Amino acid sequence: MRKRLSDTVEDYLKMIYKLSADTERVGTGQIAEALEVSPASVTDMFQRLANENPPLLDYIKHQGVKLTNEGRKIALEILRHHRLLELFLHEVLGYSWDQVHAEADRLEHVISEKFEERVAVVLGDPQRGLHGEPIPNRNLEMPDHPTSYLHDMRPEQRGVIHSVSDDDPGFLRFLKTQGLVPGAEFSVVDFSPYDNNLRLQVNGQDQEIVLGASVTAQLKVEIKNAS
Ligand SMILES: [Zn+2]
Structure with a gap:
């Protein structure tokens, strides 16, 4: 059972995961820009998540953050929710490909693991999302994808x-x-x-x-x- 974190925390972890594709550590400025918040509140959040037990981030002042294994698992879980939901909204509920993202951004934080599993089964365990993105599998491993x-x-x-x-x-x-x-x-x-x-x-x-x-x-x- 996943520990319930705030939507904001989950959004931070997801964004840090995405930005980590191109860089070893993600800086305060990058996150501030991507999430449209002040650098000061990013620094506060970095400190807070690094002090969680277990820590969700590895934070070095002036160098930025890296996800810990725990933080990375949460980011992948949210990405799995997001990408399964987008496909579900499109294929089952008839949303167009430009309408699904905002809806999935809300729902990704609230669905249960049981709901996630049923969506995955209905969709035939897809490996790719509606916009082509890889979907992390049940064990939260990201399938290979081009870079x-x-x-x-x-x-x-x-x-x-x-x-x-x-x-x-x-x-x-x-x-x-x-x-x-x-x-x-x-x-x-x-x-x-x-x-x-x-x-x-x-x-x-x-x-x-x-x-x-x-x-x-x-x-x-x-x-x-x-x-
Ligand atoms: Zn999306």
């Missing part, structure tokens, strides 16, 4: 969209109109080093599209060849 971004690809490379960031409904609607959904295959036609724009041909789309770095940095891809 490359479209941003890093160059002309003549081919790839498949793996997953997209899920928290901005307008962005998700834009991606859908461009055919940039998980599983979509594409090739990179051109790269402009001055503004980091990429020109893509997406399979099944009539016209090539040009995407800026603010978009390409949010799309995870599987690179098909590296010619």
Whole structure:
């Protein structure tokens, strides 16, 4: 049975987990920006979570935090809830792919382990979420997933969209109109080093599209060849 933590604490742990993908320690400023709170309240929370028993964070002043095993388990549990709920809302309740995130952000904190399990069974134990993200399994292990971004690809490379960031409904609607959904295959036609724009041909789309770095940095891809 999971210890009941506040929604705020769970949101911190989830965000620290997400930001840890790119860095060893996550800093106060990164979390303050991501959660839209003051740096002072982030520092307070870091201290508080590092003093829990067992500690949820490993905190070094001026260097930031790392999740402990305990903190990481909670983050993965919440992510599992979130991603299962998004799929459930879409597949069973008919929500569109840009509507599920806000609802899942609320529900992820309150569902029981029994509810989670029934959702997983109804969905056939999915390994990927609605936006392509890997879903941690029952033992809270994250399935393998690519770590490359479209941003890093160059002309003549081919790839498949793996997953997209899920928290901005307008962005998700834009991606859908461009055919940039998980599983979509594409090739990179051109790269402009001055503004980091990429020109893509997406399979099944009539016209090539040009995407800026603010978009390409949010799309995870599987690179098909590296010619
Ligand atoms: Zn989401």
